[in-house]
Amino acid sequence: MKVIMDADCLIKLTKAGLKEQVCEAWHVSIPPLVRRETVDQASHLPDAVRIKQNIMDGHITVIETNIRTTKGEDAALRLYQGGGFDAVATDDARFIRQLRGLDVPYAVPAVIIVRLRLDGKLSIDQAQQALAALRPHISPEQYASAQLMLSGGLRS
């Protein structure tokens, strides 16, 4: 799966300690603006240090573009619309409304874990652990939905 990730999804996966697992299974790209928001503007924070290292290691690809915008979501959407990606990864309701309106596939953090489980990249125990690590960083509704998905209670 090739995804464009926005800043809030990237930071939440980083805080939950799941970024490496996700970046191993999926090809994660970000626009330069997201790098600026997550690394350059917060270089003193541990999250920023880890994301910067992932970029340097090539686990996260920064796609240089000429897109002129001050919003990471706009940059992510326009990169997606340029083609070559399967989905946009985000955890922001406002951005999701926009993506749904445009019929753009999107992945919220907990669904990334569910998808990795469905694709056989994570065992059920690993998926449960990952979801537990994400729990403090996502909405209770998202957590509960993902739990049901993992248990087979929601077949969408």
Next chain:
Amino acid sequence: MTTKTLRLSDHMLDAVRELGTAEHIEEATAMRKLLRMGYDLFLAQQYRAGRLTIRAVAHRMELPLSEAMEELQRLGITGNTGMDDTLASLQSLRQSNH
């Protein structure tokens, strides 16, 4: 800083004094602190309702995104996506090129 004059009810003045006494700070400082706390709570509610992005919240809180997320967590807001957003996410990935 700008100087503003405002009328406070006795109840709100008591609240300012209460905070000032509890934290050993001047009334003016207590008032500024209460305003900040109230504004942050307002921003958290706007984010929870999906009316503001985390970026807009961070900008208004004058914090990096990561720290704004932690501040929202302290206010009890861990995210703003609903069950419907989550289900639609899984469905949309199934329909994508993967």
